[in-house]
Amino acid sequence: MEVKYTLQGLLIYLAMAAYVAAFVRRLVGREKSGQLLYTFGFAVCCAAFAYRWYSVRHVPMQNLFEVFLSMGLLIYPVSSFCERVLRVGGRCADMLIGTIVLFPAGFVFSAEPQRLPPALQSWLFAPHVAVYVLSYIFMAKATFQASCQLAGKPPCPDGKVLPAEEATYRMIRAGFPLLTLGLVLGSVWGKLAWGDYWGWDPKELWSLASWLVYVGYFHFRYMFGKRHPRINSTWAVAGMAAIVITLLWVNLSRLFSGLHSYAA
């Protein structure tokens, strides 16, 4: 646990507090003030991201601290987009997801700026991480919808948004192209940096496994439609579990030997 007594840390804690407060207000039915707090949290996240960018002088997506910070930033526009365009609810849960993803940035990972090692000085690096971060948010939303479906509780009793099973499918449809692009950009970058477009290191294999879980989901759902909604949802939850392992476990556990260790 690392408390950050810096402006960077202060901004993150403020954003977290705003997201939590927004969540609580929404929970007690105070829609308007909840939304206002959520927007305020987003604005603070923007400031934290911009400040980080200014201090490290490269797109801040180099290490896990920056990845989690950008997730906290992106949750807001994604959640508005999903609700308005894709009819997928769960804004209340997004506020909580925002707090959860900011927690590692605020308390777990070091914000010490690092100089980029030669392999990371590639134009492919930032888009590779950015599309992954965005896809993870969609998949996290899919997991929330799938969990609601498994628990038998509608995420939102509002008629304007889709039921949980369909919302899960729509979220995975939104996240999968980004996940594919992230995988491909990583592979092309690996080819330029290390000579191999596929190095078989643990992080690559976990990301392949998570991508394949969603491929499996699509085909299972095509075969059986909505006849087995619980199994459909289980695929979605399994996909997120594989993503969490890709993102965290490989970096934290140091159980495996591989190329991606610098990303920790």
Place this chain on the structure above:
Amino acid sequence: MNKFRRAVLWCALVLIILLIVLSIYGAFAGAERAKGFFNSLPLGLYWSALTVMLIAGIGVFRRLVREPALLLIHGGCVLILTGSMWGSAAGHELRKKLLGIEKIPGGKMAIFEGQSDNHVKAEGERGMKELPFHIKLKDFRIEYYKPEYLDIESRQGQHWQVPVEIGGEFSLGADVGTVIITKAFENFKITFEDDKSAAYDDPEPGYNPALEVQIRGPDGGVTTDYVFERYPGHVHPEDKFLLSYHRTVRDYISELAVIKDDKVVLEKNIEVNHPLHFGGYHFYQHSYDEQGRQYTVLEVVSDSGLIWVYAGYLMLCIAVFWHLWLREFAAGRARVRSE
């Protein structure tokens, strides 16, 4: 859905689940063992089965042909799989046996500065193979981030990071003193003349970066120390401070020229992320002579099948966005507009 189509889809699903399980196994096995495992004969059979299944799917499900995006997704996967099998070591071996085409799948070559070479130590093989052209190393160098830093730690646990600026004075606080870095060496050596020692920068091949550091105490007393990048933790019992010299590598650069028929046909400085491509091979900066910085080690990789893999990537990426996003978001926009 008829029985045959259902059977094809079941097979596809089983193959996908199997690959998930194998990937997780590979992740536990570690990169080196996973590489061997996924390139082994049984896995070769698996890759072939997956390719056949994808082609069968395209043949059996009319929608996979009629819907261009679905065709591109599945066709893209076929290209990626065939391209990577074509470019694998086994693919190279097979082509040598069946078509008589000999190409080195991959290996390493070490080249000394000023010299040219065409010998490659092929991966997993004894002896050297020859490229049909030579690579000359004009120069190898390492670039570092600026400023470099001198780390100072007192015995009481205080810590300072001093930017390396020759002649610049850095205060450690009124009760500790000041630091001046008086000289920086790339290849530190010592001579003894008339029983006196003197440090100098040796222009001969060798590599021993060091700093000459003067620490002036609050009482005015001056001590001179040498700090070596390659030998950290060099302290005497009477030393008040632990000094260490750190540099962060920004890039490794090999200046190369390709020589064919005694003529220079291409020149390029290769760095990490910027390889050289010539004659069906990619050349990557791999490592270097850590002692004397006199030679570079290049990784040589055959480009066979790469174009197919990249074409597959492109098809797959365009098609997943097309199939899963465009129609969805267009419908979503229409919904928003109609409200």
